[in-house]
Every structure is written in structure tokens, then in C-alpha cells.
Amino acid sequence: MSAALFEVPVAAPEADLPRAEETALVIEDVVKYFGDGPSRRPWAKQPAKESVKAVDHISLTVQRGEIFGLLGANGSGKSTLIRLISTLLIPDAGKITVFGVDVQQDEKAVKRLINRVSVEASFFKKLSAAENLLYGARLYGLPVGEARPAALQILQQLGLSEKRFNEPLEHMSRGMQQKVAIARGLLTSPRLLLLDEPTTGLDPRSKKDVQDFVQRMRREHGTTVFLTTHDMDEADRLCDRIAIINSGRIVALDTPHGLKQLIGARNGQAGQTSMEDVFMALTGRSLDDDNLEEPE
Numbered sequence: 001m002s003a004a005l006f007e008v009p010v011a012a013p014e015a016d017l018p019r020a021e022e023t024a025l026v027i028e029d030v031v032k033y034f035g036d037g038p039s040r041r042p043w044a045k046q047p048a049k050e051s052v053k054a055v056d057h058i059s060l061t062v063q064r065g066e067i068f069g070l071l072g073a074n075g076s077g078k079s080t081l082i083r084l085i086s087t088l089l090i091p092d093a094g095k096i097t098v099f100g101v102d103v104q105q106d107e108k109a110v111k112r113l114i115n116r117v118s119v120e121a122s123f124f125k126k127l128s129a130a131e132n133l134l135y136g137a138r139l140y141g142l143p144v145g146e147a148r149p150a151a152l153q154i155l156q157q158l159g160l161s162e163k164r165f166n167e168p169l170e171h172m173s174r175g176m177q178q179k180v181a182i183a184r185g186l187l188t189s190p191r192l193l194l195l196d197e198p199t200t201g202l203d204p205r206s207k208k209d210v211q212d213f214v215q216r217m218r219r220e221h222g223t224t225v226f227l228t229t230h231d232m233d234e235a236d237r238l239c240d241r242i243a244i245i246n247s248g249r250i251v252a253l254d255t256p257h258g259l260k261q262l263i264g265a266r267n268g269q270a271g272q273t274s275m276e277d278v279f280m281a282l283t284g285r286s287l288d289d290d291n292l293e294e295p296e
């Protein structure tokens, strides 16, 4: 990948960062309700019945250059947490900082440091991959002359063949569309890349292309990656550390090895523990049962 891609003017220059921050992301005791949570009904002792505590007192820290995975079943609160980090939702309690910048106090500065890629990415389906990317680049104020070669290069590295660049997106598989979404997320050279289920619903080949690319981003550019997944192998292979989320709470947080050791020791079978065993032991559920359908 050319160095030019990472010198586009919209990304905050290193000097703009508060300090040489070693910490990319700090989440402190964050709570998010949907419906009538107690913060909106301060007089009520209990939240209304229909309210959902999607994020329930979550705290975690992600270091610069880390690939951090949030592993959980459908409905466990993963996307809500990603939306809170990316300023799309406001927490009911707690605090989030990105490279030392508070998401509520300086939304604009945070937006320059991050990009979010989600499974429900929206595109102009009649336009081609290249056109969608250039449109995205314009929105961010990137010069087209720089954005075009950069966009094409990212697509190539993601394994999308050049002859497909000018085909309407509606003719492409979900896997290919997801690659275009990732390429768009990278155009602004984010320092913190938020990937919400980047490989969900992808065929094995596309899955591997995306996983390889995430590792390459970190290796070559030191990008910090915060990703959500319900794929245990993916979390195991790709992530430096994993937080397991269940009903809005973090039930464990460690390296894949550390998690397996913890559960292995508890079960008296250290060394033979899989991530699946870890997940079952900590959440009491199997991910296979409730993730057969695509997330909404």
C-alpha cells in the first residue's frame, strides 16, 4: 500500500493528538438503555418494562496498535457499543475517549480519528464500487486524484479483481460489497478502525481476505482495530485480546490463550480448551444456536 494513502489531509496529523497516546480507546462504566431507561425517568425506581439495557456498565481499554475483539451472540450489545464509540449514540452514563478525546465533548475530533464499517453499510447500488468510493472520498474532502488510486489499491488488496471495479454494486455478492465497505472505511486513514461483524455472512475465501487485510493494516500502518464478531475461530486467530459480552456485560477479558487457560484450569483440562468451551462456560450458551440467521 502506498504511503500516500496515509498522508491524506483529513486525518488528524500526529501532532494534533493530545499526547503520544499509547491508549487508543478507553470505555469507562458505560451504560446505554433503549426505551425508557432510568435516566429518562429519574422519578421511577425501576426502568419501564419495555426498556432494554443494551450496554450494562462496560469498562475496557484498547492499546494503540491492538486488534481487540468483542465476541458475543446476537443481541448482546456489540453494535450498540460500536455506535457509542463512533458518536452515533449518546451513553446514558459513563465516558468514552478515543486517543484521549472525549466522544461527547469533541465529536468532530473523534470522527477524524475513527471510521466505522458495519454489516448494514449503505451504498448507491446502481453505482460501481469505484464510484461509491470516490463519492465517499468527496464527502470526507479527499482530493479525487489521491483517492482514486488509493481506493483501487485497497480493493485489490482485499482480493476484488480489477474488472469488477466498474460494475454496479447491485451485481456484486455480499462478500464483495463488504469489501467495498471496508475499503471506504480505510480511505480516511482512521487511527481507530471500528469493524462491526466484518466477516458475518461472508464465504470462507472472502472471510480470509478480510482477516488478512485487518492484520496487514495493523502490521503496516499500526492501525488500531476494534471489531465485533460471533465467530469464535476468528476471535481466536485474529485478536490480541478478546472481551466476551453477554446481555450487555463483559463477562471475561483476556488474550485468547489467557481465556482458554482460565477455563481449562477451571474444568481441569488445561491445554485442550477451545474458544467454544470458553464461550459456553462464561455465557452458558452456544453461539451456533442463536446465530444461524444474519443479524438485522
Ligand SMILES: Nc1ncnc2c1ncn2[C@@H]1O[C@H](COP(=O)(O)OP(=O)(O)O)[C@@H](O)[C@H]1O
Residues within 6 Å of the ligand: 034, 035, 052, 053, 054, 072, 073, 074, 075, 076, 077, 078, 079, 080, 081, 295
Ligand atoms: N435502536 C434500538 N432501539 C431499541 N432497541 C435496540 C436498538 N438497537 C439495539 N436494541 C436492542 O439492544 C440490544 C443489543 O442490540 P445490539 O447492540 O444490536 O446487539 P448485537 O450487535 O450484539 O447483536 C438488543 O436487545 C436489541 O434488541
Ligand SMILES: [Mg+2]
Residues within 6 Å of the ligand: 078, 079, 080, 196, 197, 295
Ligand atoms: Mg450487531
